[in-house]
Amino acid sequence: MKKIILGLSALCLIAFTSCKEDATKKISETNVAKAAERDAVASKFPVLTFDKKEHDFGEIESKTQVETVFKYTNTGDAPLVITDIKSTCGCTVPKDWSREPLAPGAEGQFSVKFNGSGSNKVSKTINITANTENGRESVKITAFVKPDPNKPKPAQS
Secondary structure (H helix, E strand, C coil), X not given: CHHHHHHHHHHHHHHHHCCCCCHHHHCCHHHHHHHHHXXXXXXXXXXXXXXXXXXXXXXXXXXXXXXXEEEEEXXXXXXXXXXEEEECCCCEEEECCCCCCECCCCEEEEEEEECCCXXXXXXXXXXXXXXXXXXXXXXXXXXXXXXXXXXXXXXXX
């Protein structure tokens, strides 16, 4: 057993001492230039800028469907790709956004439909998944939902 440990120790000593090459001599100027160019491009992200971050529908009757449009602009330096837009619940449905890349400076839009469920002050968040630096942006809709006048009142005792 001692011979095996001694043999492995000698092998490790030879392996570590034979690697005396200077690693800095292996660096090529062309590789450094390519890496710098790649890193400069990688730091450019699209920026999703909205015309409004929140829309208030005001007072609406219960179960009344309302809709709004959120307009956005790519104010960044790279093409914007929106991969998904989701709401925090099924009562709010985002739709009609382009899945095509949006060039820097170009504009787009999507609509959000709210079915009027809930009561009193209602606030819903719509999450946008895109290739921005954060990876996720959000907008909000709010409304004050008045009770349904046709809904039967609970029996009082």
